[in-house]
Amino acid sequence: MISVAVVGAETPGNVGTIARSMKNFGLSELLLVDPPELDPDGEAYGFAGQAREDVLPNAETVTFDHLAENYHTVACTATTNEDPANHVRYPATTPADLADSLRRVDGDICVVFGRERVGLTNDELSRLDVICSIPASESYPVLNLGQAATIVLYELRDLTVASDQHPEELHALAEKPAVEGLHEEFGRFLTAIGHPEEKRPKARRLFRRLLGRAQPTGRETKTLRGLFRRARQRIEHRDD
Incomplete structure (x- = not known):
């Protein structure tokens, strides 16, 4: 099973956007660490589309320790500063390669997204199992949180979307x-x-x-x- 976690989100709308992407690509378990208030009449539910019916209202608030201790975790970060001398984890995998690597995992998986402005801290990254980074232009490599989640979850579709939508034959x-x-x-x-x-x-x-x-x-x-x-x-x- 693949879950999605959002750590320290500041904007309810981003949580709603991620819930919608989860619904698009066959995921249902949303875990929130230090979330903002998610008002049923607010932007989180407004941005969630059909995910407002199940993914978002069933989201569970957990601690970061819970993620690190109970899942095979994938830390998603926009930039990795890929330097083996300075970065916590090197090298990072890309979303395109992520699905194949997760096929070999025995147990529950959680894809973890960090804060809008600062992402996941180095201490948090050090506690997670895999780092996934989205290759982007060097002139502006930082993606919106909702965009980043959509890209990563799209690349996991072969693991999460029912195969009858894309007949194997x-x-x-x-x-x-x-x-x-x-x-x-x-x-x-x-x-x-x-x-x-x-x-x-x-x-x-x-x-x-x-x-x-x-x-x-x-x-x-x-x-x-x-x-x-x-x-x-x-x-x-x-x-x-």
């Missing part, structure tokens, strides 16, 4: 026979266009390397094979 890698069939069709295409015979083995090797890097899905492989086949048949028909 659309993304599954093509099976070996289908890929080999595409290679054979590409070879016939080379013959049809009159590619020099002595250069065909090299062209096929290059195409094989390209497909190996691309890791096409079954649908992509089928489509490419069909395109090569139709092109070859038109060439052969023209030459008859």
